[in-house]
Amino acid sequence: MNIQKPISTYKNGEFFSVYDTIVREVPFTIFVNGEEFATMVCSPFHFDELVVGFLLSEGVILFKTDMESLDIDEFRGFAYVQLKNKHQKKQSYYSKRFIGSCCGKSRQFYFENDVRTAKTSMTTASLSADQCIQLMKKLQDQSYLFKKTGGVHNAAICSTADIIVNRADIGRHNALDKLYGHCLLNHITVRDKMLVFSGRLSSEVLTKAAKMGVGIVLSKAAPTDLAIKLAEDLNITAVGFIRNCTFNVYSHSYRIKENEKGDTTMSSCNIDHSKDSVYEKLESQKQHLPSSLYNSCKKKLNEDLQQDKLNEVFHLLKKYDLADYDEKQARNKKLFYLVE
Missing domain, CATH: 3.40.140.10 (Cytidine Deaminase, domain 2)
Structure with missing residues (x-):
């Protein structure tokens, strides 16, 4: 699927000969009802999904059942689509620029088919x-x-x-x-x-x-x-x-x-935090920390800290201001242990 190619790489003032993995790019042409409809370059996998998604996006089809057949010739890079409604495809939609409004709003699109197929979201997700x-x-x-x-x-x-x-x-x-x-x-x-x-x-x-x-x-x-x-x-x-x-x-x-206010525990972010991001977090909690603890943390950040300790300090500081008294005392103890 990908290509291994010998290359020269430059690192730390020297050139090295290595093999690199190169992503493949192939031309792919879609024919609709026997006529060439579009040619694109793409990665050579999931061709059927690409064709269906492209025709959906362009407003050529609305449902899977709008297609009578879909045949993929991966070797030649062709897709052949037959529509049930032979007059469904209107080529003029796919190149005509359109700038218009909808419901009194300044909605701007580049192509007329975007106006026909873009939908105002009705989601209730959060x-x-x-x-x-x-x-x-x-x-x-x-x-x-x-x-x-x-x-x-x-x-x-x-x-x-x-x-x-x-x-x-x-x-x-x-x-x-x-x-x-x-x-x-x-x-x-x-x-x-x-x-x-x-x-x-x-x-x-x-x-x-x-x-x-x-x-x-x-x-x-x-x-x-x-x-x-x-x-x-x-x-x-x-x-x-x-x-x-x-x-x-x-x-x-x-x-x-926002995360639940009652949830003042350290969330599992699983991201390595840089020294700069830990320092920013420390500064954001400065007014809520004991001054001696703040000074100790700041001093320690000027030294080399292992990544796991940087992560732990970050999460101990995260939402510190929302923690109750007992939670703050527990965090203070852990922070002092890490930075002393």
């Missing part, structure tokens, strides 16, 4: 702050092809607790279309699910999410201004920069809940 962080971590943990090659985007459909399905592709749109196709082919309802994505939240990504019907989109990267406008208009909660137990909510923030 997430806690910790769930946002955990879902992103699970996506990263399961991004096996990216870990090998560094050359693909990853996307997943999730419940509040876990990943249901994830897909990777060299093209971010392809990864999303594969998810969309998988959900249709496997009868997965996405209205109460979340989309977790490794890439930037562009307007095109938000439009894809709206077409799928999800109401919460999580990303480790930044959104664009148009993406935020679309998210606000389409009733989608857009969350970006999910990194090191922090994130930003850009639209419809009511769906992202």
